[in-house]
Amino acid sequence: MNRKELTGVLIATLCAIIWGSSFVFSAVLSDKMNPVVFAIIRYGLASIGLAVIFAFSKKKIWLNLKDAPVMAISGIIAQAVFFYTSLLALQYISASEVGVINGMIPIFTLLVSIIFYRRLPTPIQAIAVALSFSGAYFIASDPGNKFQGLNIGHLYMVIGVLGFVVSTFINKRLGDRYDGLSTMMYQFIFATLALLTMMFVQGTDFSEAAVILDNGYYLFCTLALGLVCSAAAYVMYFYSLQMAGVERANMVQNLIPLSAYVLSIFMLGESVTLQKTLGILLVILSLFIFNITMEQIQSFLGRKPKELSAS
Secondary structure, eight states: OOHHHHHHHHHHHHHHHHHHHHHHHHHHHTTTSOHHHHHHHHHHHHHHHHHHHHHHOSSOOOOOGGGHHHHHHHHIIIIIHHHHHHHHHTTTSOHHHHHHHHHTHHHHHHHHHHHHHOOOOOHHHHHHHHHHHHHHHHHHTOTTSSSOSSOHHHHHHHHHHHHHHHHHHHHHHHTTTOOHHHHHHHHHHHHHHHHHHHHHHHTOOGGGGGGGGSSHHHHHHHHIIIIIIIIIHHHHHHHHHHHHOHHHHHHHGGGHHHHHHHHHHHHHOOOOOHHHHHHHHHHHHHHHHHTOOHHHHHHHHTOOHHHHHHO
């Protein structure tokens, strides 16, 4: 690994830590204001942050009106719905559990692919799926949880993750026309507009947002969510893809559940238990196994496919 690739891996690792921390920052304020108001603040800040970067970028890719409906749907289900359901989930489950379910996005992507493409998982991927759900069950049934076992909080989070997964399939249609920066900016803007519409329909009082000014910690968490976790981290991630390659950069993202778990302990005072720790490790292990293909194993063993199958 050369210096450029190493730098890309380090940037991707920092992104994993930042995205893991987003669930902790969300937990700090999840019960302080209406979820819609909170989501508007986050994605409003993210939209502004990316718009500033977009304004100074040399290459600007403007949104084609024909793509606007698809871009809007993707942004709403991947950002607005995802964050809204995660805030609802935080009322019933811990921030570390939310982070773990988010980290299982590759697993849920595989399950959705089975339905849409009728593509069965490889034996290794099947093992990874079993391990990930076993780990998630260990975490959900931990005696130290506010609510033991599966509950509506897990359902809220799964709904959000499935929306995010569907969005990735939609984004593949847009990938040949828009870069990462423009895609995320447009989707954040559409998410914000959808949330504003929802606020007006519900008659929610936006003045609740004033709670973030009650103390510096609330303000820090809010700015970190909008400008760092949602805006800067995506820009950094796209750079890491270019420098380290898609495979290495995405492999590092498997550390998101660990980041959420560790930061939840220090920032939220969540308890450390053997069962929850084992569950976290199982999920992380499953995610790394998930990325292993038979070709990689064969390459590692130094054998050609035919030689391996014949032995």
